[in-house]
Amino acid sequence: MAVVVILAAAVKITTIVGGNRLAKNANTEGPSAEELSDEPTEEIYSSDWQEGWVLFNGKPYEYNDRIRTFLVLGIDYAHQDKEVDQRLLELTKGGQSDGIFLVILNPDDETMKVLAVNRDTEVDVVMVGIGEDGGDIIARSSITTQHAFGGGGEYSCELTRDAVSRLLYDIPIHGYISVNYQAIPGLNDAVGGVTLTIPEGMPDLEAIDSSWTTGTTVTLKGNKAYDFVHIRDTEVFESQRMRLARQKLYLKSFIKQMKERTKEDITLPVSLYNGMKDYLVSDLTVDTISYMTSEYLGYSFDDNYIYTMEGETVLKDDGFEYFYPDEDSLRELIIGLFYNEVDRAD
Numbered sequence: 001m002a003v004v005v006i007l008a009a010a011v012k013i014t015t016i017v018g019g020n021r022l023a024k025n026a027n028t029e030g031p032s033a034e035e036l037s038d039e040p041t042e043e044i045y046s047s048d049w050q051e052g053w054v055l056f057n058g059k060p061y062e063y064n065d066r067i068r069t070f071l072v073l074g075i076d077y078a079h080q081d082k083e084v085d086q087r088l089l090e091l092t093k094g095g096q097s098d099g100i101f102l103v104i105l106n107p108d109d110e111t112m113k114v115l116a117v118n119r120d121t122e123v124d125v126v127m128v129g130i131g132e133d134g135g136d137i138i139a140r141s142s143i144t145t146q147h148a149f150g151g152g153g154e155y156s157c158e159l160t161r162d163a164v165s166r167l168l169y170d171i172p173i174h175g176y177i178s179v180n181y182q183a184i185p186g187l188n189d190a191v192g193g194v195t196l197t198i199p200e201g202m203p204d205l206e207a208i209d210s211s212w213t214t215g216t217t218v219t220l221k222g223n224k225a226y227d228f229v230h231i232r233d234t235e236v237f238e239s240q241r242m243r244l245a246r247q248k249l250y251l252k253s254f255i256k257q258m259k260e261r262t263k264e265d266i267t268l269p270v271s272l273y274n275g276m277k278d279y280l281v282s283d284l285t286v287d288t289i290s291y292m293t294s295e296y297l298g299y300s301f302d303d304n305y306i307y308t309m310e311g312e313t314v315l316k317d318d319g320f321e322y323f324y325p326d327e328d329s330l331r332e333l334i335i336g337l338f339y340n341e342v343d344r345a346d
Contacts, residue, residue: 022068022288026172027158027165031063031338036169036331054339056331061339067106069171070292071161073178074099074247075147076230094152096144097160097178098230099247102168104337105296112255112296113305113337115168116248119144120240120313120323123163126150142322143167147178157281167325169334175284181230183279188225188254190272191261195219196253204233204242225250238313240321248306255301262297269293307333 030052037054054061077095100117125141127149141149146163150156157176165173179187188194197217198205205212208231212218220228229247232239262268269289273280284292311325 022174022291025174025283025288027161028170028172030065030170030172031168031334032170033063036334053342054335056335056339060342061335062342064106064108064338064340066108067104067338068174070103070105071157071164071173071176072099072101072103073097073147073157073160073176074184074229075178075180077180094148094150094156095180097147098144098181100143100160100164101247101251102164102173105292105299107295108340110299111305112299112301113307114251114255115333115337116244116251116306116308117143117164117167118240118244118309118311118313118323118325120321121167121309121311122322122324123167125163126159128155128159142320153281154283157283169331171334171338175282175288177280177282177284179276180279181226183276184226184229185222186276186279187272189221190268190275191254191257193219193221194225194250194253194257196249199249202242202246202249204236204239205246207233220250237315238321240323241313244308248308252303252306259297259301262293266293266297307337309333 033052033054036056038056038058049060050062052063054063074097075095076098096119098119100119102115102117104113104115105111106113119142121143122140123143123146124138125143125146127137127139127141128151129136130149131137143160143163147156147160150159157178160178161173161176165171195217198212198214200214202212202214205228208227209224212228218224229243229250232243236242258268265271270286270293273282273284273286273289309323309325310329311323313321313323315321
């Protein structure tokens with residue numbers, strides 16, 4: 001009996017430590033209310049207006065600082081998108097983040113939501129060691145290259161985390177994990193494979209596997225999971241958007257399968273983390289993962305909880321595509337995901 005009590009206490013302490021660590025791990029103090037807010041009106045100067053509130057469509061909103069966010073990156077080291085010279089290969093040895101997903105955990109309504117970031121989104125990128133004196137320079141490029149130009153490892157992840165945060169008006173990000181795409185078959189099979197139904201509007205899938213036709217239900221195993229989320233025809237305009245739609249479909253099914261398997265075996269997330277360390281880079285610790293498992297396992301997640309940004313893709317003279325989010329739509333999305341309307345009733 002005493003052993004059981006001691007073990008239970010140890011688990012409780014571990015989860016508390018993990019929760020505290022996650023809360024302190026945010027890369028910013030809070031989002032930029034000034035950039036998110038509508039043009040000031042006389043309402044913003046009223047006596048009860050508080051610092052940090054955002055004025056949106058004539059109503060005040062307050063950032064929900066109880067939300068925790070977690071950045072997941074899928075890293076490609078193959079440089080398959082374009083032929084590049086040896087020097088560029090060396091400068092981009094960090095590998096591109098072809099999959100960029102922000103997991104949003106909200107304790108108020110106990111939901112898990114995911115915001116998918118288009119890897120072609122143009123942002124300021126810190127290019128490490130590229131300056132004439134060997135220093136860093138900042139240039140406009142697609143957000144996927146930030147990880148590549150970071151040199152690899154934790155620094156690449158931190159730079160990408162900060163780039164995503166800036167894109168989202170300095171939303172705090174509490175943790176990150178980058179996963180080499182080579183790990184996908186193992187992760188996929190660890191949850192028993194991923195079953196999904198091919199919807200309309202994904203004609204690019206048949207070019208990968210002729211059996212992946214509209215309306216077909218498939219269970220992805222091994223390398224088929226890798227093919228589903230990674231392969232694309234870079235000669236086709238907006239092939240990244242098509243692949244992102246596939247990644248969303250896969251992620252929905254993977255998360256549901258992962259949640260079910262974790263209910264059966266609460267140690268699964270930690271086991272996967274330890275077993276995949278050769279393919280992962282993360283600032284999360286075992287106690288943080290234990291906390292997240294115990295705290296968030298019961299959170300709801302459905303087909304409507306994966307979001308993408310509206311915007312326009314442009315093919316530039318350099319031969320690369322760049323995505324530009326619609327600012328009004330992005331602001332509305334950020335307000336909806338991270339803010340609560342302020343009740344100013346007397």
